[in-house]
Amino acid sequence: MRLIADTNILLAVALDEPEKRRIIEVTADAEVLAPEILPYEIGNALSAMVKRQRLTREQALAALAATQKVPVRLIAVDVAQALQLGAEYGLYAYDAYFLHCARTLSHPLLTLDAEMKRVASRLRIKTLA
Secondary structure, eight states: OEEEEOHHHHHHHHTTOTTHHHHHHHHTTOEEEEETTHHHHHHHHHHHHHHTTSSOHHHHHHHHHHHHTSOEEEEOOOHHHHHHHHHHHTOOHHHHHHHHHHHHHTOOEEOOOHHHHHHHHHTTOOEEO
């Protein structure tokens, strides 16, 4: 099975969040894909955690290294189409990129984000997690 993994999925695994076990089960035999923005979004999320003092710099770097070990095929995104999707559903572009990939490729979306799940449901995109 192929699936589109949201940034929060990789971060949950790297940061040993409670959902980690379930995520590993769901992705065990899957090919994981994500928009090509993924590494930058991971960096942004980790830097925000350091800024808010939820992680130390060392913990953020370790989490980044952990996410880089996960085999993810990065996919080009039609930014204009994703922007239209985001505008239509009131989403930031970053979230729209993931939904756009899932819808365009007809792959399920693996996310922990309730709002993305809600929009995915409206778009008839299967969600996991």
